[in-house]
Amino acid sequence: MHIVDRRLNPKSKSLGNRQRFIRRAKAEIREAVNEAIKTRKVSEIDGKEEIRLPSKTVREPSFSLGTATGRRDFVLPGNKTFTAGDRIPKPKSGGGSGRDGSPDGAGEDDFVFTLTREEFLDIFFEDLALPDLVKTKLKAERAPMPVRAGFMTEGPPAKLSYPRTMRNSLARRIALRRPTEKEIAELEAELATAEEAGDEAGAARLKEKITATERRRRIVPFLDPLDLRYRRFEHIPKPTTQAVMFCLMDASASMTEDLKDLAKRFFMLLYVFLSRHYAEIEVVFIRHTTRAAEVDEETFFRSTETGGTVVSSALAEMTRVLEERYPLDDWNIYAAQASDGHNFSDDMGTCLEMLGQLVPLCQYYAYVEVSDDSGFADRFSSPLWAGYGDIDEAHPNFAMRRVGAPEEIFAVFHDLFARSRAAA
Amino acid sequence: MTVATLSRPLFTGADWTFDGLQRVNEAIEEIAVGELGLDIYPTQIEVITSEQMLDAYASIGMPLLYRHWSFGKRFAHEEMLYRRGAQALAYELVINSDPCICYVMEDNSMTMQTLVLAHAAFGHNHFFKNNYLFRQWTQADAVLDYLDFAKRYVAACEERYGVDAVEMTIDAAHALMNHGVDRHPKKRRVATPEKRKARDLARRAHEEASYSDLWRTLPRPPDRAQRDPEASRESTDLGLPEENLLYFLEKTAPKLEDWQRELVRIVRHLAQYFHPQRQTKVMNEGCATFVHYEIMHRLHARGLLTDGAMMEFLHSHSSVLFQPGFDDRRYRGVNPYALGYAMMRDIKRIAEDPTEEDRTWFPDWAGSGDAMAVLRDAWADYRDESFIQQYLSPQVIRELRLFSCFDEATDSAVEVSAIHDEEGYRSVRRALARQYDVSLQDPQIEVIEANLKGNRRLVVEHKVRHGRRLEPETAQRVLEMLATLWGYRVRLRETCADTGRTIGEQDALASPVPA
Known part of the structure; x- marks a missing residue:
């Protein structure tokens, strides 16, 4: 009998099969992902997802006998009370006796499986039309960086440091006075001359010396296990920093479900980006009509309120939260504001003034104006858009964008990503 | 029975070691071969991780298999069940090959490894080597090489003709997999021409000796041959009716490319390889379970297993x-x-x-x-x-x-x-x-008519037994796949097995082939 240890064989032999499967069910998976995005929390975007596919899309049909017609016999175990001739009424729906489903248990139920985080993000990004470089960057796991940290005496052959090992070897050879080949050659030459000269005593002495030298050469090897040095790496976690992300949204009735969904993707994308850079991220949700309040995520995206729109109220709330909980020395501040562009006209002045104070505190302030495609002209004259234009010019860390579809969202982050790309 | 001599247990404690496996295997072999009289292929034990076990699940238990999305689907599903804790993994997987490959999981305890060895490496192994179905229909010594060839071949085809085209062919072949097996040995030609000649002579001599002019006067039943000699000759040439749809398509389908024929052939071989296993589930597991139960008890009786190990074994034995x-x-x-x-x-x-x-x-x-x-x-x-x-x-x-x-x-x-x-x-x-x-459980489906000269229509017949007809919706989908392989219109005719009356017909056209 052989015993073979296969545990070190490459894993995920099935990866190719999985990719083919996902490719096959792409349309349905995307739909399921979009559904998941609606229900997920912003801070949970960065994770895996259980996907439920209608079984018909990935069905593998084969000829099978239906249960709608004909006669059949079957044997069941565990009889308790029946005797021959008893009649057992069938369950009403479903046809046939629902008990003996398909033997492999697959049945007609939905097909359920888990998308990995990477696959999930892939599909999420696809809609957002992210450039490839950004995609890879965002998908990368946050792994601690290996940093050189001196040398060690044990390690894998691949990490062997030749210069250091050879230096040790040289030092040892010198210290222990290892005879070189040249020395031996010289001795042998002397021996030859001595023998020629017929100096027998000298020759014997030289022979002895040569044997001793050769012995010494063997005892003090060229390379000793003692000399080996391996490069040592320490895994240094990236500098841990923390960030707080403010999500501001207009909650008035003019923000429809679709617009909110669009806004949500905008927040999610910012979150994924931040989670690459900061170990800890807190998310603060502030919604406003004429008054603003910090709310939980559920309320933030779900409920609508009636009333007008006073943007400055949200900015005031943000300032309050900032001062209370997030001292500027400890936190990096990011803000993302989504709105349909409406604001009371007499609020614009206050609003711009407050924003002018807030933006310099933030690492980045992104504003998206979401709208469905109707009323291009209307959007053009939207009060916020017009007002924010000045701020955009004055502050490089301010970005604004009009967005009508998910694939347009990325543009607002363009500078942000570009900056991190340049820094990297 | 020999008097049980108490000796030291083979192992104590839960952790397994390679030495321990070797010792246990020797002790089991002594009992299995010496006392139970089992006859086995040499075994190869392979230790794998749970992840690799999932991989093996996905490729229907084979150590290597060509790539196909359906295996990915199975993998995704099994993985989810496993991660959720809804389903534990099998302790072992055994492959009908020579040498018999037996996967054991690294997280099994030593007791479980003993059980697994007794169950798979001896129980299943004996069954594979001795059961007539496996002997007759599978070639244990060649299967791994063939799978390796299949994997390479499919990969090469994907490279050359595109993943989609390959996928379409394999999908269609998979759909017909249950109808890709020979249930009976094929009609064989006598081995040598001399023998054939000798038999012909003997037959002629017999005919001459037993000739009676009276037979000529008997009225003949009107047979199909007289009605349409042309069609009849064609179907005899094609060997119709043919129950092995994949075989028929591989040999006859007019539009298949050579590489597609080879793919169909690969799937057909796979189906044939698994066919004995479908037919012997109860016996195979019964045999292996019986063998492990006997072996574990005899080991225990000799003092080679501790009482604790025995309790652990009985627990898992009874849950199975x-x-x-x-x-x-x-x-x-x-x-x-x-x-x-x-x-x-x-x-x-x-x-x-x-x-x-x-x-x-x-x-x-x-x-x-x-x-x-x-x-x-x-x-x-x-x-x-x-x-x-x-x-x-x-x-x-x-x-x-x-x-x-x-x-x-x-x-x-x-x-x-x-x-x-x-x-x-x-x-x-x-x-x-x-x-x-x-x-009896699979619908009985045969190719009964293939027109290669005219409209090139293929007719397959489902012999309806006990009035049980095909599930119409899936039947239509399979029929479309069949038409894809055949290349022209395909008709499914359902006829009553008793009366021969046609109950229903449905047609499918070949879908356009992607470039």
Whole structure:
């Protein structure tokens, strides 16, 4: 009998099969992902997802006998009370006796499986039309960086440091006075001359010396296990920093479900980006009509309120939260504001003034104006858009964008990503 | 039986070691080959991780297999069930190959490894090597090489003709997989031309000797040959009717490219390889379970297993054999382990210590004394259907409280037709045997007509037995796939097996081939 240890064989032999499967069910998976995005929390975007596919899309049909017609016999175990001739009424729906489903248990139920985080993000990004470089960057796991940290005496052959090992070897050879080949050659030459000269005593002495030298050469090897040095790496976690992300949204009735969904993707994308850079991220949700309040995520995206729109109220709330909980020395501040562009006209002045104070505190302030495609002209004259234009010019860390579809969202982050790309 | 000599246990504690595996294997081999008389292929034990076990699951248990999305689907599903904790992984996987490859999981305890070795490396191994179906239909020594070839070939095709085209062909072939096996040996030509000539001469001599002019005067039944000699000749040339759809397509389909034929052939070989396993689930598991139970007990009797290990073994043994009743929520059909093991154990009982009832039911071997000989014969010469028909005893029927039902689709109730009583035993046994007859469970479908000159239509016939027709929606989808391979219109005709009357017909056209 052989015993073979296969545990070190490459894993995920099935990866190719999985990719083919996902490719096959792409349309349905995307739909399921979009559904998941609606229900997920912003801070949970960065994770895996259980996907439920209608079984018909990935069905593998084969000829099978239906249960709608004909006669059949079957044997069941565990009889308790029946005797021959008893009649057992069938369950009403479903046809046939629902008990003996398909033997492999697959049945007609939905097909359920888990998308990995990477696959999930892939599909999420696809809609957002992210450039490839950004995609890879965002998908990368946050792994601690290996940093050189001196040398060690044990390690894998691949990490062997030749210069250091050879230096040790040289030092040892010198210290222990290892005879070189040249020395031996010289001795042998002397021996030859001595023998020629017929100096027998000298020759014997030289022979002895040569044997001793050769012995010494063997005892003090060229390379000793003692000399080996391996490069040592320490895994240094990236500098841990923390960030707080403010999500501001207009909650008035003019923000429809679709617009909110669009806004949500905008927040999610910012979150994924931040989670690459900061170990800890807190998310603060502030919604406003004429008054603003910090709310939980559920309320933030779900409920609508009636009333007008006073943007400055949200900015005031943000300032309050900032001062209370997030001292500027400890936190990096990011803000993302989504709105349909409406604001009371007499609020614009206050609003711009407050924003002018807030933006310099933030690492980045992104504003998206979401709208469905109707009323291009209307959007053009939207009060916020017009007002924010000045701020955009004055502050490089301010970005604004009009967005009508998910694939347009990325543009607002363009500078942000570009900056991190340049820094990297 | 030899007097059990108590010796030191083979292992204590839960952790397994390679040395331990080796020792245990030797001890088991002594019992399995020496006492139980098993005959096995050499074994190769491969230790794998749970992730690799999932991989193996996905490729239907084979160590290597070509790439296809359906395996990815299975993997995704199994993985989810496993991660959720809804389902534990098998402790082992065994492959019908020579040498017999046996996967064991690294997180098994030493007791479980012992059990796994006894079960798979000896039980299943013996069954694979000796059962007539496996001997006749599979080539254990060549299967791994063939799978390796298949994998490379499919990969090369994907490279060359595109993943989509390959996928389409394999999809279609997979859909017909259950109809890609030869259930009976093919008609063979006599080995040498001399022999054939000799036989022809003998036949002619016989005809001359027994010639009688009277036969000529008998009226002949009008046969098809006279109505349409041309069509008849064509179908004889094609070997119709042909039950092996994949074989037929591979050899005859007019539009298939050579590489597509090879793909169909690969799937057909795979189907043929697995066909014996489909037919011997109960026996195979019954055999392996019986063998491991015997071995573990004998090891314990010799003091080679600690009491603790024995308790652990019995716990997992009994959970594997659990058979919930039909009305239990956990019921998923008859558990092949439970049924198989119950029958094997009962055969042993009948051979060694029969009751009056057993003697009347099994006069040939009841009380023969040599249980292993009876079992070895059964394992070698039967498949599930015939095994149950021959060996299911009233005792087992009573134990499992089996009862058979009759279901008429139009009726609002199911009728209990027989239970575990004197009148019922035989009919329960017959019904259960039929339930395991793969050829009765699969719809019987044959190619009956293939027009290669005119409209090139292919006609397949489903012989409807007991009025059970095909599930129309899936049938249509499969038919479309069949049409894809055939390249032209395909018609499915459902005819009543008893009367020959046509009940229904449906057509499918080949979908346009992607460039």
